[in-house]
Amino acid sequence: MKKTFVIISSFWVFFGCTETKNKSTNTNYAEYATGFHIENKGSYNILTLKNVIPNSQKSYRYILISDDKKIPKNIDYHGIIRTPLERIIATSTTHIAFLEELNATDILVGFPETKYISSPQLRKKIELGEIVDVGKSQQLNIERVLNLNPDLILSFGVESIDNSLNRFNVKGIPSVFIGEWNEQSPLGRAEWIKVFGALLKKEKKADFLFSEIKRKYNETKNLVTQIKKKPTVLAGAIYQDAWYLPGGNSYLAQLLEDANTNYLWKENNNTGSLVLSVEAVLEKGQDADYWFAPGQHTSYSILNQEHTLYSRFKATQTKKIFTYSLIKGSTGGILFFESGACHPDLVLKDIIHHLYPDLIDSYKPSYFLPLND
Numbered sequence: 001m002k003k004t005f006v007i008i009s010s011f012w013v014f015f016g017c018t019e020t021k022n023k024s025t026n027t028n029y030a031e032y033a034t035g036f037h038i039e040n041k042g043s044y045n046i047l048t049l050k051n052v053i054p055n056s057q058k059s060y061r062y063i064l065i066s067d068d069k070k071i072p073k074n075i076d077y078h079g080i081i082r083t084p085l086e087r088i089i090a091t092s093t094t095h096i097a098f099l100e101e102l103n104a105t106d107i108l109v110g111f112p113e114t115k116y117i118s119s120p121q122l123r124k125k126i127e128l129g130e131i132v133d134v135g136k137s138q139q140l141n142i143e144r145v146l147n148l149n150p151d152l153i154l155s156f157g158v159e160s161i162d163n164s165l166n167r168f169n170v171k172g173i174p175s176v177f178i179g180e181w182n183e184q185s186p187l188g189r190a191e192w193i194k195v196f197g198a199l200l201k202k203e204k205k206a207d208f209l210f211s212e213i214k215r216k217y218n219e220t221k222n223l224v225t226q227i228k229k230k231p232t233v234l235a236g237a238i239y240q241d242a243w244y245l246p247g248g249n250s251y252l253a254q255l256l257e258d259a260n261t262n263y264l265w266k267e268n269n270n271t272g273s274l275v276l277s278v279e280a281v282l283e284k285g286q287d288a289d290y291w292f293a294p295g296q297h298t299s300y301s302i303l304n305q306e307h308t309l310y311s312r313f314k315a316t317q318t319k320k321i322f323t324y325s326l327i328k329g330s331t332g333g334i335l336f337f338e339s340g341a342c343h344p345d346l347v348l349k350d351i352i353h354h355l356y357p358d359l360i361d362s363y364k365p366s367y368f369l370p371l372n373d
Helices: 093-101 120-127 142-148 159-169 186-190 193-200 203-222 251-258 278-285 300-306 308-312 335-342 344-355
Strands: 026-029 036-040 045-050 059-065 079-082 088-090 108-111 152-155 175-177 232-235 237-239 242-246 273-276 290-292 321-323
Touching: 036 193, 045 193, 059 175, 088 093, 093 108, 093 193, 093 335, 108 142, 142 159, 152 159, 159 175, 186 203, 186 251, 186 335, 186 344, 193 203, 203 344, 232 242, 232 251, 242 251, 242 278, 251 344, 273 278, 278 308, 290 344, 300 308, 321 344, 335 344
Parallel strands: 059 079, 088 108, 088 152, 152 175, 232 290, 290 321
Antiparallel strands: 026 036, 036 045, 045 059, 237 242, 242 273
């Protein structure tokens, strides 16, 4: 099999101060994503990843080059990845969604805690032993990983994972961080399909797929831009006596904005979760017209049993609560967390369908459903 060779270092690796010039050089800065850009140098690409670990200023630069090409001189990089990849270990179900879109699931040979994979196609591969369970994401099984001898481990940006991956890097098994989950723009998350396209040498297909996602997303968004009266929206739920809800610059807040709603905490600048007192949320959100993403709750009976204050919200009384926790795979994985990042057009369509049901006829939601009784 083709083996990828990568050098990982905490410092730049310098071989000179200038890059070899190439007339076909083209820098493909992402339209929406902030965590990557890809430079086409003709015979190879340079992939730069950044913001892949929260609160870290690290960036990583990789040369993506095929086996039959010589490594270019006089450029700086953290690693070399021979493309297209043939054998990988992925560590997040979102990675699988991107592989599926590119018809490239055959290269997946290992995954931590395979019970979380919902894809029917990959469930069969797991049963046949074609995809090996390699332990836990933050503590991959060394022996299993070495036996699989992957070209690359696709990881996600958590510092503890960064440290544990070093033991594989020194044994010649490289890793890269896929940071789509750290993007706050829905289209920015989906745009990471271009990174997978570059790793698999399926750039044209990835570009086409993203352009279609963008087109559908904007078409759906435009359905409601002229509606002047915006419904008010609440989100989140109580956990350990505090209410966790999305910040005003978060992924879900952006979806609610594009769905033409008045998300009650949209003025907040937080990109992550807000942690507020239950009383503060009740005061501001009691009369909200709709409530989206109420944690893991799946029914009104469970909701009301958990906390008596839930019953005081208008959205509870009018049954205008919508959850992503009802649509699951055969082994219990929530599909919103697995493939929602890859399909923001469908997530947005779900939300708009529930807010304005007359706009989209005969539509079956993919991720958000009304809470059960």
